Amino acid sequence: MQIFKGLCSETKCLLESGLFKNRPLFLEKISSRPCHSATPVFSSEEQEAFPFAASYSATPVLSSEEQDVFPLAARVVKSLDGQVISKMSFRNAVKVHGFPYFIDTFRVFVHVFASVGMEREVYSLLFNVVSYYQAFDLDMFELFPFLLGGKPPHPEISIAVFDVLMKVFAANSLFESGLHVFYQTKKLGLTPSIRSCNFLLKCLIGKSKADSARMLFEDLKTHGPSPNVYTYSIMMNLYCRGQNVDISQATDILEDMKKSGESPSVTTYSTYINGLCRGGFLDIALGIVREMECRKHPLNSYCYNPVISAFCQQGHLCEALEVFEGMENNGISPDHHSFGILLDGFCKQGDVENSFHLVRKMLVSGVKLNIVNYSSLLTGLCKAGLHDFSLKLFRGLSASGYKHDMISYNTLVNEFCMIGDMDSASKLLEEMIHYGYVPDSFTFGSVIRGCCEVGLLGKAKELFNVMKTVGLLPSVFVWNVIVDRICKEGDLEQALKLIYEMQDQGILPNSRTYHAIIKRLCDEKMSEKALALISIMVKFGSLHINCFNTMINGLVKQSLPREAWKACKGMLGLGISLDIVTYTVLIKLFCRTNEMEKAWFLFAGMKKRGLMPDVVTYTTMMAGYRKMGDMVRCNALADEMRRRM
């Protein structure tokens, strides 16, 4: 065993004999005896109990040769049960002996354990003292000089202590103190271990202290200890996670690694691949996976899962499945996440058949479905219109011992609200409250939208106020639902009033808010006002293509082709490309004016651009030809549509 290294053979024999195992006696006595630095370490009974310790019994704990005492005391401590340390209450010991004395004893123990590499015990001791300092609001900065004890540092022991202290501070989110230990350790001419620095870095990032993390990382690169592959992977994760992916910074990490001679690991790559997928660079991500396959670089499910997820999010389930199967063909078994991602993808599309096929595969592979997977299935069944079956599954899960969570409840509540089945939604809502779940913004949003769907605007507004009363800030989604309903009911003035109100409450209207207004203005043939609103909005931020499509559609409906084209050009000028809806609206424009050649030109053009015409596009074209009496072309298009759909 490593901790026996360097011990004399007699002592080693004694330790290995098991004679001194499970003897918490020593610590208990030490901590319960009022002891001064000059008091002998061992009582007479202890000298009997620990014969080998007797020869050191005259050595004071805090003598001038303190550091020589540590390894000796370590031999004694090793013979005790390590649990003693973790069970020891710093607070109680301080109560018994008083702070000034006990902290001295405590320092000795920390050093004793550090000197023999018993890091767990050092961690436990320091965790105790830091918790005490926190509870009594003491100055953490005292701990560093205190642990030094006013002496020159022992190179190995001090590093072992400060490394753990850094970790304890980091684990408790005491970052200033953690960084202080890092810089003070270096000031003493010592080098903290890169492991502890990595842990501090990871904790900083975990608590959104990105700036501090970056500063620490830069410090490590320039002044050491040199970052290792873990350090780079942690930093890679900073730039690749969450909503704000910074792919250029992430790519710089790879460059930094190259310069420093560190090779990216499969974790570094999988994190980068995740960032690429989240940042919208799916093709590059897939390219990296393929290259890793070609180069026989180690790959695992972490590399494939983000790619599968990104394809699912785009609704490209065929591609997602292809990657999933490709991964299996490469000898990498899909894990629970791989299945979960793909299952959710199928469910979001309401593809019950493929979902259940995958469920069977999961069961065959020995992967047990969890509540997350079942939540996906609940959604899938509802998306396929099988709400009753979804509810049955929901009930069956409870009967099988699964515990529903907020998400599974919210999923079903939301789906029932979406089809306006407010009775079923209310029953579930009551049930979830009965089981102790507090409706959150999502629950309220769903129910408010449900009420709006079925025309219960009064009830929706009531719930909207309840939300505010219980301290839930309605999100922009909830505001939009209300604004949308009010617009649909034709009360433009009230809708605009609400938009001011939401701004006053710090919620910025988004493209969807304005879409509701633009749609209403167009429906009321007030296209000029809608155009004016769009031009104002463009100045404030990017408008979703739906706003332009609704606008252009309104102009076409009002037979204002010139204005429609102008809006279309304006949209292109902003760098927004025409989508299937825009093409369809423009095709409708030409069909109305019997300009079928132009309509055909657009129809062919969209296909050339890779935009697949949908049912609306086909039927618009077909209606145009039928109006012209060209049944041959009309039927040809009907055949083509049947073939493609």
Added chain:
DNA sequence: GTAGGGTTAG
């Protein structure tokens, strides 16, 4: 206590 991933609305 040196690194990475999946579930709820328009």
